[in-house]
Amino acid sequence: MNRPLHVKLFRWSMSIGVFFLLWEIVGRSGKFISIVPPTEVIPELLEMLTEGDILVAARSTLALAATGFVIGAVVGVSTGAWMAASPRVAAVLDPIVSASFSVPFAIFIPVISIYLGLEFTAKVVLVVLFNVFIININTATGIREVPAGPKEMARSVETSRIDMYRKVILPWASPHIITGLRLGVGRSVQGAILADLFLRAQALGLLIVDAQGRFDIPRLLAAVFFVTILAAGVMGIARLIEWKILAWKRA
């Protein structure tokens, strides 16, 4: 069932190639006014890159994502660990965590601005709302799933509670926690883009909104394309880092 890498690469490139081909054909046919072929979009993108605005914008949005990620990571890991250690805390916080999966947080966007403004603080809060739950759940699950054996062993040699966490529980749970953090990175980027689009158009969001307003379609498509590639790129890097950190597990 497993195909060799070169076969996969071939199919990936074919798939992407076909897509661009179709895009080109549809764009040129003029059937949909709004679809501009890649031969016009790519040069536009290159121009934007050389101009530099888009890179500055990317840096700004990514900085927002990073800030939200760090805060979400701290909150998520600590609450996750706390919930795993104390069934009572878990009992209280579980409904919120469960709700986060079915409740569309988007409904709070209109009201966030009232309480937190439209600037950085509000945006960071939005990013944290995006990433904190997935980090929390992965941490809690990771810690809960540490098997009883190693913990019993540690108890048999008089390991203190702190050492138990430091030497046994957290190392054992770390793959799960790190996976959670990786997922959190993706969510943070998504949240930051959302914030820069919906709360107050800034940075990458502003580029998109601005192009939309001016009906500059090549620019709009180029911006969206760039954002998509950027997000995928960040996730790819995160996965690589995760892979490296978890190397010992494969030993």
Added chain:
Amino acid sequence: MSKSFPRQGDGGLLRVLNDVNITLEERTFTCLVGPSGCGKSTLLRIIDGLMAADTGEVRIGGEVVTSPSLDRGFVFQHFNLLPWRTVQGNVEFGLENLGVKKDERRAKASEIIKLVDLEGFESYYPGQLSGGMQQRVGLARALAVDPSLLLMDEPFGSVDDQTRMLLQEELLNIWERDQKTVVFVTHDIEEALYLGDHVVVMRARPSKISRVIDVPFGRPRVDKVRGSPEMARLKQEIWDELKTGATVEG
């Protein structure tokens, strides 16, 4: 100095041990044999202080046991090694809690590693070791803190037959050195007779001590003992004992 344990242990809603009374002499090798569910593993944990008995108590040298101590070493059936630590790191685990300094730790650990015949494997990870080797690490870890009591919970239950017999021999060699007090839980009757000075036979439902058999074979044990008629007779005796226990509740 003797160890006495009169007690009754309860595994949650299921009564695991009922009215168990037993006294052990120090520096003896005692084996606990019994069917699954007879509570022998629970009993071992109560002795160590990992679990608490509902009624009764465990007394070692006159003092009551309330929690685990570095004076008692425990060897687990499933090894319970930390996969991210090397052999050296795992063996040193208990030593770290003794407050022993790093160099001393390293030296002591190396000494024990040599003792269990794992010299040269210090920087290997558990994942790279066979089952038999992993259990030797577990044994080394327990021995490294130099406990006066060694508790072993079916330590050779997770390895294959041939490895098991080798490990039994090695264990005896190590034990001969300073003859710690050992309580060894197993479901293998021959293993119990080969290793122990006394064999405590337990029954299930209700869990209790059925008999204590004094093993007549001399020390040091010779491999020939395994095939001796004496061994066969004792095995049959114990097996009969266990069977009558089993048929009581059908």
Added chain:
Amino acid sequence: MADTTQREGLATDAAAVLDAAVADIPPSEASRPPGSRLKALFEKKWFLRLVVYGGILLVFQIIAMRQGPFFLPTIPDILAGIVELFAEGYIAVMGPTLQQLIVGFFLAMAIAIPLGVLMGRYGFWEDVLAPWVNTIYVTSKESLLPILILIFGLGFGYRVMVVVLFAVFFPIINTAAGVRYVERELRETAEAFATPPGRMVTRVYLPAAAPFIVAGIRMGLAMAIKGMVIAEIWVYIGTGELLTAFTLSPRRLDLYYALATVIIVVAVTANALLKLAEQRLRPYSKLQRQEAA
């Protein structure tokens, strides 16, 4: 590798939440002889939640009363707001919104599940579709809204397609995982017993993959609702418009919170119903979830 880690995340999403919500405080804690009746009460989940959430509502109410309705509406105000939503007919705006949601959701399932089956069953389709599924899954789907507007305008089509865009990924990934599981574990066995192809689908594939598929559908629904709300907020129509309008002038936060509450109730109820369906399949699904993770 991509799908494994994603499945990890998804299995963690669905499974962990399910477990966390269903598991009770361990009996050892609960059956400990209580020092006093009061202490035992603190072990009960419903009591703890009552105290904490009740406390939060109380604080909410106090702040609302002190700061005034321009900042925060009181709880009676919100309840009255709910009544007003219905009485004044504001709630009618949810009609078309829900309509789009349902159409979009079913359309998404109709697309996602077959695609998932293809991807799980045939390596070829997985390779071909993977770049798209994986890339768009991780990117900000909201950033794609302007493109959808370009293609579909601002009407019904746009709103349906946004729902589809959001809803389609979890079912694809989960269905593919489920089918892959069947392929790996059960296919050989069924073939060894010479199962005819029709029965293969009904007796082997579907029951075995069902827990995965249902989990995917449930998460797909949650995402569909999210997409629906976002689509409307972005272009200021429908329910989204209403939500936003209530926070502007004239500011009616009581109506805003009322409407938000209604939406939350709808979302949670829909999710709970699907969770029930998923739990019906639970007895043998634990094994599958471990597979997925």
